Amino acid sequence: AQSVTQLDSHVSVSEGTPVLLRCNYSSSYSPSLFWYVQHPNKGLQLLLKYTSAATLVKGINGFEAEFKKSETSFHLTKPSAHMSDAAEYFCVVSTPRGSQGNLIFGKGTKLSVKP
């Protein structure tokens, strides 16, 4: 069975400090993994994706994520948080199960950034 777990529903950091948003997955297949960001009253925007190439993936706005197969993790990091990073973040697993793939969304992590 496929699943994705975002380990924190809410993370709070101070501006200028590192960000770590955790995501674990379970998949019987070799998955593709995505991180999306959702700002208030907006749609989801792709931050980055892993599709079996380099395990360290760089995305937009200074975010990056590392695929660790042994730990079944795909944690999202940023060295220094900005106020504009305050948003909700979703980890998504995509597998070849089914004729059109199987997309599984995490429940989301709300990131707060304090000045």
Place this chain on the structure above:
Amino acid sequence: NAGVTQTPKFQVLKTGQSMTLQCAQDMNHEYMSWYRQDPGMGLRLIHYSVGAGITDQGEVPNGYNVSRSTTEDFPLRLLSAAPSQTSVYFCASRLRDSLNHYNSPLHFGNGTRLTVT
């Protein structure tokens, strides 16, 4: 680039009314889908389509209909609105690569906020 366009942005309905949420994309994506987003429930797939003339049910299809007459458009119809359908609705599309379709990311619209009273 317009991407995925949803209309309307906001809508208030009375119980029993019907309406259509519009979704259009200009990226020539074969795959289109509808999700609803509710607090604590994440995103749940309502219906999806892999091309014109082809639709299928997702996780929560009851009370909704879809059709796909063109590649660009994928409207979602509420047949008889209920308060349980109060939600934010997102349309999303992606490339349908026959070999590696699951590698393609979804592109989302900005959502329709629906309230049913």
